[in-house]
Amino acid sequence: xNANILRLSPAAERNKRPILDVLRQVFPAHGRVLExxxxxGQHAAWFAAAMPGWRWQPTxxxxxxLPSIRAWAADTQAGHVLxxxxxxxxxxxxxxxxxxxxxxxxxxxxxxxxxxxxxxLMQGAARHLTTQGALVTYGPYLEDGVPTSPGNxxxxxxxRRENAAWGLRQREAVEREAQxxxxxxxxxxxxxxxNLLLVWRREP
Numbered sequence: 001x002n003a004n005i006l007r008l009s010p011a012a013e014r015n016k017r018p019i020l021d022v023l024r025q026v027f028p029a030h031g032r033v034l035e036x037x038x039x040x041g042q043h044a045a046w047f048a049a050a051m052p053g054w055r056w057q058p059t060x061x062x063x064x065x066l067p068s069i070r071a072w073a074a075d076t077q078a079g080h081v082l083x084x085x086x087x088x089x090x091x092x093x094x095x096x097x098x099x100x101x102x103x104x105x106x107x108x109x110x111x112x113x114x115x116x117x118x119x120x121l122m123q124g125a126a127r128h129l130t131t132q133g134a135l136v137t138y139g140p141y142l143e144d145g146v147p148t149s150p151g152n153x154x155x156x157x158x159x160r161r162e163n164a165a166w167g168l169r170q171r172e173a174v175e176r177e178a179q180x181x182x183x184x185x186x187x188x189x190x191x192x193x194x195n196l197l198l199v200w201r202r203e204p
Contacts, residue, residue, distance in 0.1 A: 005067045005068055005070075005071045006040075006068055006071040006072060006075060007039075007040040007041075007065075007068040008040060008042070009039060009040045009042055011108070012039070012040060012042040012043055012107075013042065014192070014193070015107075015138075015191070015192065015193070015195070016042065016043060016046050016047070018191055018192055019043070019047075019107070019138060019191070019197065020046070020047055020050055020051075022136075022189050022191075022197050023047065023051075023103075023105065023136065024051065026103065026134050026136055026187070026199050027051075027054065027102060027103040027134065027136075028053075028102050028103075029051070029053045030053035030054070031053070031054060031055070031101075031102030031103060032054075032055045032057065032099065032100075032101045032102050032103075033047075033054050033055070033056050033057065033101060033102065033103040033104070033105060034057045034059065034096070034101040034103070034104045034105070034128065035056060035057065035058045035059060035104075035105045035106070036059055036087065036089060036104065036105070036106040036109060036121060036124075037059070037060055037061065037089075037106055037107070037108070037109035037113075038058035038059060038060045038065065038069050038084060039060065039065060039107075039108075040065070040068050040069070040072065041058060041065070041068050041069030041070070041071065041072035041073065041084070042072055043105070043107060044056050044058040044069060044072065044073065044078075044081050044084075045069075045072035045073045045075065045076040045078050045081060046072075046076060046078075047105075048073070048076075048078040048080055048081045049076040049077070049078040052080060054080065054103075055080050055082060056078070056080060056081045056082065057082045057085070057096070057101070058073075058081060058082070058084040058085075059084060059085045059086070059087035060084065060086065060087065061086070061087065061088050061089070062086075063086050065084075066084045066085075066086065069081075069084040070083075070084060089109075089113075089117050089120040089121050089124055090116060090117060090120045094124055094127075094128065096128060100128055100129055100130040100133065101128050101129055101130065101133060102129075102130055102132075102133050103129075103133055103134055103135075103136065104125050104128065104129060104133070104134075104135045104136070105135075105136045105138075106121060106135070106136070106137050106138070107137070107138040107139060108138065108139045109121075109137075109139070110137065110139060110169045110174065111139060111140060111156075111159060111166060111167060111168050111169060112159065112163075112166050113165075113166070114165040114166075115165065115169070118169065118173075118174055118177045119177045119180065119181070121135075121137075122135075122177050122178045122180070122181035122183055122200070123181045125181070125183065125200065126181040126182050126183055126202070129202070131202065132201075133201075133202075134186070134199050134200065134201050135183065135199070135200040135201075136197060136198070136199055136200075137174070137197075137198045137200070138191070138195060138196070138197045138198075139195055139196070140152045140155065140156075140168050140194060140195050140196070141168060141169055141170070141171040141174070141196050141198075142156075142168050142169065142170045142171065143170070143171045143172070143196075144170070144171075144172055148168075148194075149194040151193075151194060152168060152194050155168070156168040171196070171198070174198075178200050179203075182202060182203055183200040183201065183202060183203070184200065184201060184202075184203050184204075185198060185199070185200060186199050186200065186201045187199035
């Protein structure tokens with residue numbers, strides 16, 4: 001394996017087990033899963049290797065992320081990880097074909113992307129999910145009435161210094177964008193390191 005291709009995210013290594021434990025409850029044992037903002041590819045490879053009934057479609061906005069995604073899939077021998085695609089959530093049409101997905105997974109994107117990506121993610125999920133499908137978002141959030149950890153406050157400040165369009169998102173604001181797209185928050189899971197895993201489904 002070419003170490004220059006295979007990128008490593010320590011955070012992805014730490015959170016893969018608790019995320020997988022919840023995904024097993026949310027997504028069907030057999031189905032098609034779309035990942036938005038796959039990054040290094042560690043989640044795609046590890047989740048697909050653990051759940052051979054999932055056909056995992058990784059994507060990323062950055063073209064230079066795709067070789068690492070391929071490398072992780074090869075390293076774990078997860079043959080049901082599909083060829084990664086370059087995907088911009090802000091594009092009016094996503095390059096995915098007509099078949100819907102049973103699940104969509106997006107980790108740690110909303111706080112390092114412009115706010116417009118939140119509405120685009122929700123609208124794209126509504127277009128591409130099956131009737132019973134679920135969108136799962138994971139990462140740090142701000143919440144009304146819930147104290148924010150000192151670590152997340154410092155993280156938010158550092159993000160905004162780096163890019164004024166970045167920063168931790170208010171869960172309630174994300175919820176409003178989801179509702180505009182016809183999705184509702186169906187589950188809220190508190191995760192390690194003061195993160196949340198949120199499950200969004202079509203309005204009943």
